Amino acid sequence: MTLVLGIETSCDETSASVVERRGAEVVLRSLVILSQDVHRIFGGVVPEIASRAHLTSIVPMVQRALGDAGLAPSDMDAVAVTHAPGLVGALLVGVGYAKGLAAASGKALVGVHHMEGHLFATSLDQPDAVPPFVALLVSGGHTMLLDVPDWGTYHLLGTTRDDAAGEAFDKVGKLLGLPYPGGPHVERLAATGEPRRFRFTRPMLRRDQQPADPDFYDVSFSGLKTAVRLAVQDSANLADDRAHIARGFQDALIDTLVAKTMRAVKRHNRPRIVLGGGVACNTTLVRAMQAAADSLGARVFAPSPRLATDNAAMIARAGLFHFERGVRDPLDLSAFAQRPIPGLQPRD
């Protein structure tokens, strides 16, 4: 039995979790997530305010995660903490706290890459979501398409050249006068829109693209966002058009993500597609992905909402993986805004 406490503070969620290795199984013993509502007021995350909030939230979150699991810090084998990528000031709160806790309790310290955590997240409630698979990680800060032949080996296929998928949802939500974060609101609004009223070009998606082309897997959403802005500006009756614009935007974004993902599934002959990140909560995306995957005989694994958004369970799970491989980080562990996922292979 191995117990790992996970801590996540990379953006505006303070989260703590305990996972346990029990034979071949990995069990989620507890997970608590505190979302900082104050950022709704600003229409986006304010790093200094997020960092301050983490410092006043981290102790109650960790104590509750340990309490829910019926455990004490001394029961842990390791403390895993997100140390990249993210808001450095926010990350440093989690890293500092984890280091103090690990050092004073004589436990191992394991720094975890946030995006690797997302790769592990779905496996916590769907044990079949394991390699080999193609992964699509879509959140407010990232859009990555990866081939994962095994845990710890990651081939980056494509990424966004500008806005992340979730960022595009947030910005379009703002253009449409919706609250922050925009994703859930745009999806709800789009559900009432007609698909043909506003048809936007599918960005960076052409039939003649070849695997060796640099844009074969890459995506770009800034042009789509501009097209939405122009549609909003040109609308003679925005109150009537909002839902149709939302539908047109969402269809274009989802069609692009699905098409690029299917290219990866075909080319790498993977039987599974694992989704991760907050945009994986978008049920329209998940349904469209599964419909396309059916034709290739592949299965889609989408995380439950609490494991899709930023959470400490995925950090504890990835930390467990590294701890079992002997990783122990030193007490000078720091935080980084950007850093490659460990095990990431460069593009061909």
Add this chain to the structure above:
Amino acid sequence: MRDPSRELLMPQVADLMTEESTDWGALECIVVGGGPGGFTSLRIAGAIAKGVATAHGLELRAVSSLALLAATAAIGVGTCVATLDAMRGEVYAARFSMNAEGILAAEGIAERWPAGTIAERLPAGAVHFGFGASEGNNRVPHATGAAVLRRSGLAPLVDLASWEPDYGRLAEAQVKWEADHGRPLTSSA
């Protein structure tokens, strides 16, 4: 210059515990610098202190960075003004006195002064320590001052969960929001 790829406070704390052959669980409390000061620096210290305190259910005590500076300077019997760089041409300043028993007392509350006005604001007979002080007196806070503050009753017990440093300033976004809206930002705003 600080190497951003390494965070050095925690290794220093761990090394100190090893040098002193002290078990973490044998500590009575953790005393942390409570600001004002650099936002990120204060949070790093605060987060480490909270982590150590959580591990063994230790008390957390917070000390003013200005009081720590005065205690570090070992001012002797008399009065001093301690100053720290507040950036943007300002300093954080506070007045302290020490009696014959070495007990330090705060004389009023910390203020923010234009850096160029320290000399004219210095009370008669007071010694200036810290940012902008003469060579030898231009000291910085040091953890060794914590014992003086504890003895002087200037290291109050704080709530481990909710405590945060005195940052000295609000976040810029909050300042702007409050200026735009003409009222303080609250959680229900």
